[in-house]
Amino acid sequence: MQQTQGLSKDSTPDADEARLLARVAGGDRSAFEQLYRTYFSRLSRFIGRMTRNAPLIEEVVNDTMLVVWQKAASFDGSCKPSTWIFAIAYRKTLKGLRGGDDPVESDASLYEDESGNQPEQTLDRLQLQATVAGALDQLPAAQRAVMVLTYYHEMAYSDIAEVVDCPVNTVKTRMFHARHRLKDLLWNERENSR
Numbered sequence: 001m002q003q004t005q006g007l008s009k010d011s012t013p014d015a016d017e018a019r020l021l022a023r024v025a026g027g028d029r030s031a032f033e034q035l036y037r038t039y040f041s042r043l044s045r046f047i048g049r050m051t052r053n054a055p056l057i058e059e060v061v062n063d064t065m066l067v068v069w070q071k072a073a074s075f076d077g078s079c080k081p082s083t084w085i086f087a088i089a090y091r092k093t094l095k096g097l098r099g100g101d102d103p104v105e106s107d108a109s110l111y112e113d114e115s116g117n118q119p120e121q122t123l124d125r126l127q128l129q130a131t132v133a134g135a136l137d138q139l140p141a142a143q144r145a146v147m148v149l150t151y152y153h154e155m156a157y158s159d160i161a162e163v164v165d166c167p168v169n170t171v172k173t174r175m176f177h178a179r180h181r182l183k184d185l186l187w188n189e190r191e192n193s194r
Contacts, residue, residue, distance in 0.1 A: 017081035025073035036065050042082075042153070043089050049136060049148040050093045060096050064089040079162050086153070087163040090145055097141055135185040143178035146171055 011019075017038070023031035043064060047057045067088050075084050136144055145164055149155045157175075161168045 014080050014082070018075070018077060021068075021072045021075045021081055024069060025075070032065075032069055035068065039065070039085055043085070046086065046148055046153060047089060047093050049133070049152060050090075050141065050144055051097055052133070052137065053096075056096045056099075060089060060092045063092045067092070080159060083155075083159045083162045086149065086155075087165065090163050091165075093145075094141060131186065131189055135182050135189065138185055139178055139181055143174045143181065146174045147178045147182070150175065 017035070020031045020035045020038075024035060040061060043061045044057055047060045051057065064085065068085060075081065136147060139147065142164065146160055149160045149163060150157075155163070157168050157171045161171045164171065
């Protein structure tokens with residue numbers, strides 16, 4: 001079996017990440033750096049969709065990864081490493097949101113167009129993204145988390161239930177209510193823009 005940077009070529013990403021966590025638990029800084037690089041953008045997107053506060057996003061990512069460094073030995077493999085890490089990020093985000101920081105506009109570079117679209121198409125896409133982001137911002141944090149983890153991170157309801165620490169049926173209920181609320185918000189936005 002050939003190895004590259006400590007990861008097996010013939011294994012799954014979850015198994016590779018579990019091995020990285022085991023190395024982190026042993027104090028391996030290079031494994032932690034690799035895990036940090038793997039999760040930085042994913043966590044930033046997740047947290048960024050929960051809050052538009054740029055300093056809070058960075059703070060929560062760093063706080064999350066600090067917990068990963070300190071508590072890696074507590075990862076028991078009962079869930080995917082990503083589920084465990086996102087659960088930490090979710091709890092840290094909720095704690096940050098309770099702190100009362102006001103949201104700020106997100107960095108426009110997050111929406112840079114790399115697809116070669118014409119300016120009109122890019123503007124339409126950016127306006128749609130802003131509209132959806134605004135509607136998501138109006139959802140309660142628990143519903144927003146379920147939507148973001150489902151649609152932006154493609155997590156299964158069972159994984160989301162572990163992240164947000166609730167039963168799967170609660171995740172389904174939150175999703176049901178979030179979809180209906182989002183539909184109403186987007187419909188109202190559409191009617192107001194006419």
